[in-house]
Amino acid sequence: MRPLVEQRLHPVTPLRRAWAPVAVLAGWAVHDPNQAQAQLTRLTTTTLLVGLAVFVPAAALYGFLTWWFTHYAVTGTDLRIRTGLVFRRTAHIRLDRLQAVDVTQPLLARVAGVAKLKLDVIGTDKKDELAYLGEAEARALRAELLARAAGFAPDTAHEVGEAPARRLLHVPARVLAVSLVLTGATWGSLVAALVVPSLLWLATHSVWTVLATGLPLLGAAGASSVGRFVGEYDWTVGESPDGLRIDHGLLDRAHETVPPGRVQTVRIVEPLLWRRRGWVRVELDVAGSSNSVLVPVAPREVADEVIARVLPGVVVPGVLARPPRRAGWCLPFWWRGYGLAVTDTAFVARHGLLRRSLALVPHAKVQSVRLEQGPWSRLKGLADVHVDTGANKTVTARLRDAGEAADLLQSQADRSRTGRRQARPDRWMA
Numbered sequence: 001m002r003p004l005v006e007q008r009l010h011p012v013t014p015l016r017r018a019w020a021p022v023a024v025l026a027g028w029a030v031h032d033p034n035q036a037q038a039q040l041t042r043l044t045t046t047t048l049l050v051g052l053a054v055f056v057p058a059a060a061l062y063g064f065l066t067w068w069f070t071h072y073a074v075t076g077t078d079l080r081i082r083t084g085l086v087f088r089r090t091a092h093i094r095l096d097r098l099q100a101v102d103v104t105q106p107l108l109a110r111v112a113g114v115a116k117l118k119l120d121v122i123g124t125d126k127k128d129e130l131a132y133l134g135e136a137e138a139r140a141l142r143a144e145l146l147a148r149a150a151g152f153a154p155d156t157a158h159e160v161g162e163a164p165a166r167r168l169l170h171v172p173a174r175v176l177a178v179s180l181v182l183t184g185a186t187w188g189s190l191v192a193a194l195v196v197p198s199l200l201w202l203a204t205h206s207v208w209t210v211l212a213t214g215l216p217l218l219g220a221a222g223a224s225s226v227g228r229f230v231g232e233y234d235w236t237v238g239e240s241p242d243g244l245r246i247d248h249g250l251l252d253r254a255h256e257t258v259p260p261g262r263v264q265t266v267r268i269v270e271p272l273l274w275r276r277r278g279w280v281r282v283e284l285d286v287a288g289s290s291n292s293v294l295v296p297v298a299p300r301e302v303a304d305e306v307i308a309r310v311l312p313g314v315v316v317p318g319v320l321a322r323p324p325r326r327a328g329w330c331l332p333f334w335w336r337g338y339g340l341a342v343t344d345t346a347f348v349a350r351h352g353l354l355r356r357s358l359a360l361v362p363h364a365k366v367q368s369v370r371l372e373q374g375p376w377s378r379l380k381g382l383a384d385v386h387v388d389t390g391a392n393k394t395v396t397a398r399l400r401d402a403g404e405a406a407d408l409l410q411s412q413a414d415r416s417r418t419g420r421r422q423a424r425p426d427r428w429m430a
Contacts, residue, residue: 006071006082007291010114010132013070014063027185071132079119079145081128097122099259099287100144100243105135107251117142118178120259122287128277146242146257165238165245168306171296179281179297182273184355186225193217232296239309246294258294262287263310264292264365264389268303270356282307285391311362317341320350320358326380329397345419347387347412349397359395361387363419369412371405378402 069080079093100120109115114132121128133141143162180186197214200206233250244258265285274280280303282295294310295303304316320339327335337353347361370386377383384406385397400408 006073007069009070009072009130010134010137011067012112012114013132014060014067018249031376054203072150074141074144081130091128093119093121093128095145095148096147097261098255101145102257103138103142103251103255105249110253115139119145122262147210150242163240163242165240167236167238168244168309169235169237169295169298169302171232171235171298173233175279175297176235179274179279180225180229182277183224184272186221189217189221189224193221193393205301228296232293235296238305244294244306244309258284258286258310263397264361264391264402265393266307266311266314266360267318268307268358268360270358272354284310285389287390307360307389311360314345314360314362315343316358316360317343317348320348323382323399323400327382329380329384330376330399335399338398340400342408342412342415347395347397347415349395351396361395363412363415365389366416366419368411369409369416371409385412387412419423 029230046067065085069083069085073080073082074095078095081091081093083089083091098119099122102118102120103119104116105114106116106173109132112132113135115135115138116131117133118127118129119137130138130141139162146163169212193214196217197210200213201210204210213396230250231252232248235248236246238245238247242257245256246254248254263284264287267283267285267341269281269283270279272280274297278299279297280295280300281293282303283292284294285292295306298306307314307316320341322334323338327338334353337351337356339350341348345362347366348358350356350358366387367390368388370388372386373383373384377399381402382399383402385400385405385408387395387397389395397408
């Protein structure tokens with residue numbers, strides 16, 4: 001067994017840490033802008049220069065000390081991260097609980113040739129991270145951690161190297177741009193950003209009111225269009241023994257992993273304006289992970305091939321059963337958008353008319369099943385069946401016949417028990 005060797009982060013890390021005091025001052029200024037402005041007006045040029053002469057070295061010293069007292073090491077059973085100058089903290093990340101190790105590179109990190117390692121651990125909501133490591137060092141450490149999580153011996157895990165990947169999908173920039181233009185959310189947020197400030201100006205003639213309302217709306221419009229394009233640019237999905245790898249980003253590059261066996265739900269989203277082109281978006285619910293998008297846009301047949309890699313054996317049904325016609329009394333017109341299918345491998349529910357969303361839940365991932373009836377639904381002999389997954393999400397088959405829902409409640413519980421017994425182990429590189 002290799003001896004325990006503690007290592008430090010990359011030498012550029014102090015520059016990142018040094019911004020913490022600056023962030024504290026900026027937070028105070030935003031929290032109390034009037035007081036901050038009053039304090040600044042009292043400062044003379046000499047006082048300001050002296051303050052900067054003290055503050056800048058102090059911030060640099062803080063960054064250096066936090067870097068100097070931060071170490072990490074890979075032991076026989078865990079990854080240890082030791083931090084703290086006055087109060088020491090040691091995080092023990094069990095390698096057998098790792099479910100994803102992602103490498104991210106913000107724009108400045110790409111320029112400096114460094115990367116951030118983010119670790120998804122089963123049972124935790126927040127990702128632990130190592131920031132920053134040299135790019136080659138980050139990839140080597142990621143490969144070793146994944147090999148250890150797959151069960152390789154500690155003495156040989158560092159020699160395994162990064163598993164090869166086979167490309168399954170690449171989203172061209174032109175297709176991504178057209179898909180965003182054809183998305184209703186893009187136009188809705190843009191219209192709101194133009195109309196609402198105009199109405200407020202006519203009503204109040206207050207520039208501050210218009211700016212306070214218009215700027216957040218413009219930011220939301222940018223996030224739903226330009227922000228998504230920048231984040232989902234050059235989207236590539238590859239298949240490797242350690243799961244599906246997702247690489248994307250125009251300015252900030254991210255290299256993520258969809259952990260095998262941890263996907264609880266797959267949703268196929270089909271906006272109205274995408275249907276003529278046959279495009280869909282595929283989203284995920286992964287237990288304990290923030291990875292939520294598998295395919296931003298792709299033809300339906302290509303998306304089905306990728307889904308087959310995430311949920312082996314699960315087939316997307318072509319026809320779903322609608323609720324009975326009397327469901328129109330509970331939800332006029334929109335009831336036609338609901339549907340249900342139960343296959344040998346998955347519980348499948350659909351909702352939406354303009355923006356269709358089809359959710360697939362493998363039977364092995366169902367944690368609980370519930371039946372609910374409101375007073376009006378009970379009068380019409382209808383009920384909703386809710387399926388809860390391990391990602392704290394719920395998929396609902398709405399407005400089903402009450403007798404059908406009662407039978408589904410019992411049969412789904414049986415299918416879930418059988419599915420868990422027959423499920424393959426959640427192991428990488430197996």
